[in-house]
Amino acid sequence: MYAGQSVSLSLTKSGIAELVLDTQDASVNVLNSHLQDELGQALAALGTSKDVKGLLIYSAKPAFVLGADITEFTQLFDLKADEIARWAGKGHGLFNSIEKLPYPTLTAINGMALGGGLELSLSTDYRIADSKAKLGLPEVTLGICPGWGGTVRLSRLIGAECALGWMLTGKPVAASKALEQGAIDAMVEPDDLLDDARNLLLEIIGKGDEYMLKRLSKQKSLDENEINAAAMQAVRDQQGKGLDSRYPAAPAILATVTAAMTRDFYEAQGMEAKTFGELASGTVAKNLVGLFLNDQFLKRETRRWSKQAQPVKTAAVLGAGIMGGGIAYQAALNGTPMLMKDLRQEALDLGVATASSILDRSISKGRMTEAGKGAVLEHIHPTLTYEGFHDVQYVVEAVVEREDVKKSVLAEVEHKVADNAIVASNTSTISIDVLAEALQRPEQFCGMHFFNPVHAMQLVEVIRGSKTSDATIATTVAFAAALGKTPIVVNNCPGFLVNRVLFPYFNGFNRLLMDGVDFERIDQVMEQFGWPMGPAYLADVIGLDTMVHADKVMEEGFPERMAHDDRPIIETLLEQGALGQKNGVGFYEYGKDEHGKRFKRRSEKVAAILEQRVSRNETVSDAEIIERMMIPMCMEVVRCLEENIVASATEADMGLILGLGFPRFRGGALRYIDNLGASTFAAQVEAHAECGPLYQLTEDMKARAASGKTFY
Secondary structure (H helix, E strand, C coil), X not given: CEECCCEEEEECCCCEEEEEECCCCCCCXXXXXXXXXXXXXXXXXXXXXXXXXXXXXXXXCCCCECCECHHHHHHHCCXXXXXXXXXXXXXXXXXXXXXXXXXXXEEEECCEEXXXXXXXXXXXXXXXXXXXXXXXXXXXXXXXXXXXXHHHHHHHHHCXXXXXXXXXXXXXXEXXXXXXXXXXXXXXXXXXXXXXXXXXHHHHHCCHHHHHHHHHHCCCCCXXXXXXXXXXXXXXXXXXXXXXXXCCHHHHHHHHHHHHCCCCHHHHHHHXXXXXXXXXXXXXXXXXXXXXXXXXXXXXXXXXXXXXXXXXXXXXXXXXCHHHHHHHHHHHHCCCCEEEECCXXXXXXXHHHHHHHHHHHHHHCXXXXXXXXXXXXCCEEEECCCCCHHHCXXXXXXXXXXXXXXXXXXXXXXXXXXXCCEEEECCCCCCHHHHHCCCCCHHHEEEEEECCCCCCCCEEEEEECCCCCHHHHHHHHHXXXXXXXXXXXXXXXXXXXXXXXXXXXXXXHHHHHHCCCCHHHHHHHHHHHCCCCCHHHHHHHHCHHHHHHHHHHHHHHCHHHHCCCCCCHHHHHHHCCCCECCCCECCEEEEECCCCCEEEEECHHHHHHHHHHCCCCCCCCHHHHHHHXXXXXXXXXXXXXHCCCECCHHHHHHHHHHHHCCCHHHCCHHHHXXXXXXXXXXXXXXXXXXXXXHHCCCHHHHHHHHHCCCCC
């Protein structure tokens, strides 16, 4: 009946038209413009043939359909809201044509049916899924709403409250739960899916017009009365708790679904299209789609490097502290046996305890069993000696952050491993080239910088020294990915990428403190901006001793920009014994009250220091706080890109998102500049030029401002 590159249509002897989704030269099906065109042509080929008694839609891929083609969104989202809404309306028309066919329709769902894929299945009268299938509407994670009927059909099929549970989280739902809620009509074993789907459709055909009841149930609106109005208000009140207005998609989905429940089916689709257009044309959606595409870019880069990698079957970590224990845990969790060496038994005990406590938290949340915990811990082998090191392919040094200690340990371990083994340092600031001076095989050495806490932080900076070989980088990237992390390759410099751009941010913080701006106010403003915690709180979490040490490294590395006009308040706090959360005293005091409830309150120690050291009392607006905090960081990211410390704007921004918690809805530092506009950002920098060298434009940035050139 029809044969295209992504869609084929054939008629069986029993009268079932089988529409098969199987995009050529691709491992998955996505609803790109080409597949949509072919789907329309296939449906047109169906016509109103009297030979067709029913339609079965299924996929020849391991998954049904993974949603729309996100790469097409970049251009689409540059259109105006009403133009985007019309685009969504075309999708409605396509799926509505399935729903208007004069015979029953059924979708067989295998693997994953996400976004537009699920919306396609919702346009058919029935759905059968394999027991391993997952269904979902993840659009909220991209800053948009379902745009091809998902908000309307699913909410009428399973109720607004259940449907919003799918849409507001964006998390896929297991087939068993979908069956329980009524989103699918049957669940079978994967091997039986197509046979059972054909038999079910024949059974439905045999029942005459009964399928129309199912069809109408997805279209029927609620009566417009006080009871239903109150019910929808209750849903808004309950589901609206805790929604973040900085991410407008979830509140918009909630409002649209609850308002549309009492509207005519086609009017409700129009409301959905309007909401989709408004969200898709906004900055947040563009930023979140950009992050999705950035993440896909990083995955491609990881695969590219991994093709050159040597497999790491066993590894070792030197140093069994919090970081060493975390690295050992991460390797063991992902199936890589790990030797964990230290000089002291109590340190080894701490490393094992670190891994054990993380596993216990997973058990308490139902994500891990005691047996699973035991299996993970069996992969961690604490040792006080180098026994077994000759058999490992990879060693991560994670001892104290001191150049002399690290050099000594690295030189020692190089003689204990095989000649082809790779040795890496988990240093956060010390030059890889300086550490490589202690080694006889510097080409097999690089930085592998994990972030604390290791199990929670996704980023690993892979730092290339001047003598590091491509083979070493490739194996390190592949090893990091095997540990479930996202690696980004950067070139060597003080602080590498993440810490290099973090400390100018803290430099801006200290300048604000010395101008008399209260640290709690700065924290509040920057948290409202989108950071998970303000700079004072972040310093306490990192540890003031760690902060001061790293700051001095950065000051020595970039004295022309990162030297301080005013001695950092953090140094004075440290001198008086404040370590932050490590000992409960920093910018804030931490502890438990008489009821055992944890508290965080303003530190009396910092109040006394500020009173003694701060003599200025400048008037600074919230907008100026944001500018003075963000300009040093953003300009340092610009410099890292210009100096080829990081290869692309994508990798620079993802480093900040994954390593620092940069606000996701803002897309990263360079995308933040793009959104402001290069000329606007340049004007902000020039307005604060008196703050010093960190508030100066590079020549390239001046050119961008003049030409309007963007980073993306």
